[in-house]
Amino acid sequence: MGKTDDTKLIERCISGDRQAFEALLTEYEKPVYNAAYRMLNSPDDARDVTQTVFLKVFENFGQYDPSRRFFSWIYRITLNESINWLGKANRLEPLTFEAADEGKGPEQELESARVSASVQAALMTLKTDYRTVVVLKHFLGCSYFEIGEILELPEKTIKSRLYTARQQLKDELTNVG
């Protein structure tokens, strides 16, 4: 969805149109949930954070700056909520690898689940700052410029964090095999 479409929906949301809010929810529910999931490594926590994010969005439409893109606003809220959640739950320590859920489908699905679990476990070994840029780049498809806008950091810092994160992920995944 383009910036113009989002802006129109937000204008309708501000005037109290619940259908417009549901349209935004439909558009952003999955990326928000996935960003939270990759940050938190827990479907339940990702669900709770996603709910919190959309409630905050609903309650704070008045604070949204229409000169910026909506996704940068909602992704920023998502990442902040996820980081707050990590802090509350004291879950900053790296998590162990989880086995893929076996016996649920064809071989391809199992392989896909195995890769996803391995990547997720490697992600959880990264410091939060590094994990954040990886999630924005590879799971939300943001450019350097967009990541800089969301995190309010210079592109140079984004590149540096991303490169370091990749190096660590590469080493982590190589070590695990």
Place this chain on the structure above:
Amino acid sequence: MAIEQKFTDLINADLDGEISDAENSELQQFLNENAEGRALHDELSSLCNTLDNVEQEDPPPYMRHIIMNSVPPTQAAGDSRGFLQVLFATPALKYAMTFAAGVFLTLSIVNSNQISNQALDNVTGLVGTVAEPVNAAIADSVVLRETDIAGTVSLRSTGSLLILDFDLVSTDHIEIQADYTDHTIWFNGFAQLASEGTTVSAEAGRVRLGMEEGKRRYAVYLQNEGGRDTTVSLSFLADGAVVHQANLEYAPAD
């Protein structure tokens, strides 16, 4: 020998699609001449490919309902039009409600997207009717012995459904309001046994019935997705004044 920072930057920029033509030429020349650089490029390319192809997780299917139920309503409850008028105006539901008039229960669920009426703006979830006797386990019940209204209201549960079973007699028009604060619960259907004139409206956390005088039997369905302990608060109003209040408790079996 370590690769110069400038070239690791170019390798990453190339993988991210953020490299200019001039930078790309410089990178290709470097890669042609440097085996270590090519190895790093291949390794990071493989990593990026893996990361970019990790499948997206699907959010829980009920999450959207919970979020929509959590946001405050933007329309006064009294503004909603009568719910039964909407039901009877919908062919699929007309059949279902006619069927329900003779018998009582078996949830014949009709997806809410079949009902495109604005009166349902505040109703998220599914709308259903009933066609067999209510036989779900009773979690709690309350007996009313007021001047204006008497009878029993039971809270039943089956699977992820909670059913408010109203078996009442009134001497006048009564408004019944059922409130529930848990956002993982939402209105999921209504049925009545052989009666007319009832109005139903639902919004996040609340269902209201308008009951005409006489003996009535209603079932209100609530989807209890969270399966948690919950309380449904009932208020019975005559001429705008509360004549009876009661709470019904539900606790899931261990």
